Amino acid sequence: MTTPTPVSAEQIRAERADHAQLRDRDFADKFNITEAQLVAAFSGAGVTRIEANPDVVFPRLEELGEVMALTRNDSCVIEKVGRYSHYQGGVHASLVLTEEIDLRLFPRHFVTAFAVEREGKNGTTRSLQFFDAAGDAVHKIHLREASDLAAWDRIVADLALPEQSDTLEVAPRTPPEGAKSDPDKVEVLRAEWAKMTDTHQFLRLCSKLKMNRLGAYRIAGEPLARKLPTDTVTPMLEAVREQEIEVMIFVGNRGCIEIHGGPVRNLREMGPWQNILDPGFDLHLRLDHVAEVWAVNKPTKRGDAVSYEAFDANGTILFQVFGRRTDDNDSRPAWDAIVAALPSLQAETPAEPETA
Known part of the structure; x- marks a missing residue:
């Protein structure tokens, strides 16, 4: 832009x-x-x-x-x-955690x-x-x-601030990073990934290996990451609705991630948009912007955490869906079965490292 x-x-x-x-x-x-x-x-x-x-x-x-x-x-x-309520501040990350409003904030x-x-x-x-x-x-x-x-x-x-100017200077937008991976480190990635005990360790692992989320998915291979067709978004949501299971849907940007924890009841596709229109919860997704989808398995000490993750053509993550975990279990068998039943799309392994 x-x-x-x-x-x-x-x-x-x-x-x-x-x-x-x-x-x-x-x-x-x-x-x-x-x-x-x-x-x-x-x-x-x-x-x-x-x-x-x-x-x-x-x-x-x-x-x-x-x-x-x-x-x-x-x-x-x-x-x-x-x-x-229940705001918890932090220098690098803060959160709001209630039954309805669940946020991760990045104050900078x-x-x-x-x-x-x-x-x-x-x-x-x-x-x-x-x-x-x-x-x-x-x-x-x-x-x-x-x-x-x-x-x-x-x-x-x-x-209210003392300065109430009607003009605003802004900085240039940071361009999308795109997928970043290093096939030479794929064995280290797989070994360290398999030893994870918490989902939050994943991004730290990517950073250590100078990769990012999408880059790691592209080279990890099954059973850690499986590429799916982009037209599986609606079937996935329909299965969640029909089986009446609870999920966690993450949507965000660089500054904030907002999370829905609960069921999906009312789906309504309108033009390029797929919409969830539930009491107290709406979601609006441009289906035509979904360029890449992955089923991801992250081991934790409370069981495997399986996610469905969608990216746009720039490699920016659009949303993630997990089975809604409990206090003592990260695995939701009904959700895992929904993801496992989705068809695979053959992933192409990059011949050489990708850069942003």
């Missing part, structure tokens, strides 16, 4: 009035600006710049009561209704934030929106009818 074009706030507001039907993200793409620059252009007109540090903001969110948490990447959106990507109030045909909408250095959204929180508006007013007043 090209570098966002410098545009004045006045120009942005004028164009927005002429294209009111477009979603923020689509408008920003159309006019070669970032979503954060679009929101910033309305500072002082329903938009307030606020503190972006999760350690400052997220402990306050419980005051809002019921809200909707939204996280997305270019191809997949997840929305969960619930309450924020929470660079700019806004409180946004807009008048629409259904009344006033309110949201907190967080963006990375490039001006792309990492997480949004939308108030609902049951949310506490007095708490909203307090939070916005307390977190």
Whole structure:
């Protein structure tokens, strides 16, 4: 994507009035600006710049009561209704962990934030929106009818920044890394992978071997990683629905990963989108963006953790699905059987190391 074009706030507001039907993200793409620059252009007109540090903001969110948490990447959106609580901060990673809202936050990507109030045909909408250095959204929180508006007013007043400029400088976007592997280290990869006792050890192993997730999958081979056809997404979700099993669906970007833990009930395919439309949980996936799919087996001390993982053409992960684990077991036999029944696609082993 090209570098966002410098545009004045006045120009942005004028164009927005002429294209009111477009979603923020689509408008920003159309006019070669970032979503954060679009929101910033309305500072002082329903938009307030606020503190972006999760350690400052997220402990306050419980005051809002019921809200909707939204996280997305270019191809997949997840929305969960619930309450924020049990925030645990950290320098490199933080988390929110409730029955409904389960997040992993990476604070260095929470660079700019806004409180946004807009008048629409259904009344006033309110949201907190967080963006990375490039001006792309990492997480949004939308108030609902049951949310506490007095708490909203307090939070916005307390977190408002002295500087309320309607222009925003952004950094160039970091290009996608793509698959990165080293076939010369495949035996070490397989041996170390087989000895894992926790799923979180996998990315550390990749880093040690100077690979990444997709690169490791491409050379590991079965039974560790099995390539699947891209048209298995809907059959997989249909099987989860029909067997009424609980899964964990991970959707994220560089700054935030949001997780659904529970069943899948209502699937509705519309054009290129596959949608889950359940009470308190929506997911929207561009099926035509799924370019590569893998069934992955990661051993743990509580049993094998089997996942279904989809990537786009740039090698960026779109979503992951696991069987929902319990306190003492990472293995879900019904889920494992669903993945095992999906057809294989012959994976091509790279002849030489791939680089980003």
